[in-house]
């Protein structure tokens with residue numbers, strides 16, 4: 001194999017390596033997907049929210065019981081027959097009315113909290129279902145991704161070996177020129193087809209591509225790439 005052919009082969013290995021490297025990056029990005037973790041933390045915060053509402057609900061229940069107890073005590077006094085003073089009786093009656101207002105307020109508050117808790121419970125149920133689906137899907141996807149990752153890594157290792165093996169056979173000047181052009185261009189070697197450089201599509205002088213075909217290191221005058229004729 002002459003120098004241009006070797007360099008063209010090297011370029012194919014390098015391009016394939018680049019593609020596989022990119023594929024590996026994409027797989028790693030997908031493996032780092034955080035949507036499942038986000039769903040889990042959303043669910044946890046809803047559970048915390050529910051606990052908070054249930055605590056308020058408990059508190060409201062106690063306060064309501066307390067108020068009802070007070071109403072009962074005053075009613076017992078009022079209808080117990082021990083108090084005869086009309087003014088005192090009127091005051092007791094007013095006290096009951098005031099307490100009943102508070103009872104109704106507390107009952108409303110309790111109903112509000114119960115309905116809030118129900119809403120959150122409903123959300124938690126549907127989130128739990130979604131999370132189950134997400135987890136199953138993720139486990140399947142993760143398996144596929146891990147398998148693909150190891151395939152791509154094996155391919156990268158074998159490309160690396162191929163490159164090592166090939167570069168041993170290429171002359172240092174040719175390799176140096178290839179690496180130098182590659183610092184500014186993705187592809188340092190251009191095929192010549194029907195007398196045209198496939199890097200920049202300019203028509204080359206016949207003598208130039210014939211030299212390249214004979215195995216000489218010839219660069220395109222226009223784009224500087226190393227010319228390779230099959």
Ligand SMILES: [Zn+2]
Nearest residue numbers: 197200220223
């Ligand atoms: Zn060119």
